[in-house]
Amino acid sequence: MFPVVVVHGGAGHIPKERSELSTGGVSSAARAGYLVLQGGGSSMDAVVEAVTQLENNPSFNAGCGSVLNIRGEVEMDAIVMDGKTLGSGAVSAVRNVANPVQLARLVMDKTSHVCLTADGASKFARSMGVPEVPMDSLITQYSRMRWEKNLAPDANPVECQMGKMGTVGAVAVDGEGNVACATSTGGMLNKMEGRVGDTPCIGQSAEAASDLGLAYMKSRVGGLGGVVTVDPQGNWAARFSSLQMAWAAVQKDTLHRGLYAGEHFTQSIHEPH
Structure with missing residues (x-):
């Protein structure tokens, strides 16, 4: 078995001036995840590390690069799934957390639940010692610009969702053949407050x-x-x-x-x- 990590930065239209930032970011995230595997880490360790890297990179719609909801705020969704144990954990509409994917893993590891949302997710984060971060630290100039542009009365509904709307994610197989995946997103541009997308939803037959x-x-x-x-x-x-x-x-x-x-x-x- 040859360990592997595969990472994506989200599907959608990427403006030409941001393409190098995106390709460089996913390359760095993949390398970070692979280093975890080389050090004997599990596939779950690897995907969480890779997605953490993407959340910390303002070029992506996750973590500190998340798009803004209709109120100009950041609400994020994330999920992890472990092929070895069939365990999963997710958070939705979470605020003031730098790395939702890490919080999703804590939901999987430390609770008997699958998904925590909004205030419940925030309370759980505090109970786990996850530091709160100011919302301003998650808002980039680019995201705010997009938000303001999309509020304009003449904004094109199709163009509003172009640019940086995709979910980021990673999958990995470790040396023992175990599979894991993780995804994280800020959701849709100018979404309604409290909107939860399909990223943290589990259970399709x-x-x-x-x-x-x-x-x-x-x-x-x-x-x-x-x-x-x-x-x-x-x-x-x-x-x-x-x-x-x-x-x-x-x-x-x-x-x-x-x-x-x-x-x-x-x-x-x-x-x-």
């Missing part, structure tokens, strides 16, 4: 995740496709938006197969074909 992905593909680019999906608990799905897709799965000595939407045949693998 294999079927629901497949259907959502296919629906998004169709609505965005008019494309048809198919997908087979499994989750760590052994749940699986074969979904497609095209007319046909030949698929098959075997579980508990049973063959499942189909060709058309809604078609599902089962057969014991010990029966004659």
Whole structure:
């Protein structure tokens, strides 16, 4: 097993003058995460370190570079998930915390809950000794400029969400083959106060995740496709938006197969074909 860390700085349109800052930032974050693995750290240690680096970099929509909500304030979401234990932790609409991803890990490690939000997340942070930081320390000149521009009566709704809207994240596999991921975001530009995006939300089934992905593909680019999906608990799905897709799965000595939407045949693998 060769350990690896993969990092992204968020999907969306990156202005040309900020492209080098973005590519340099993700490169530094990936190196930081990989150094953790080289030192014997876990994949969870690595992704938290990588995302912490991104949160500390004002070039990204996370931590100190977060976009502002409609009131000109910073509210952030973050999540961590551990493939080894299937544990997860998340925070949403959290304020005055420099590194929400670290707080999300504390939720996973120190509570019996999955997600804490807003004031509850802040109270938990204080109980864990996480220092509060002034909100001004999380607001960059660029974020404030974008906020003010998007408040203008003639602001273009599409252009308002371009520039720096993406969630940042990292995935890693350590030397023992364990997988972990972490994501963090300031959310959407000029979002409503208290808005929580999909970043800290956990719990889509294999079927629901497949259907959502296919629906998004169709609505965005008019494309048809198919997908087979499994989750760590052994749940699986074969979904497609095209007319046909030949698929098959075997579980508990049973063959499942189909060709058309809604078609599902089962057969014991010990029966004659």
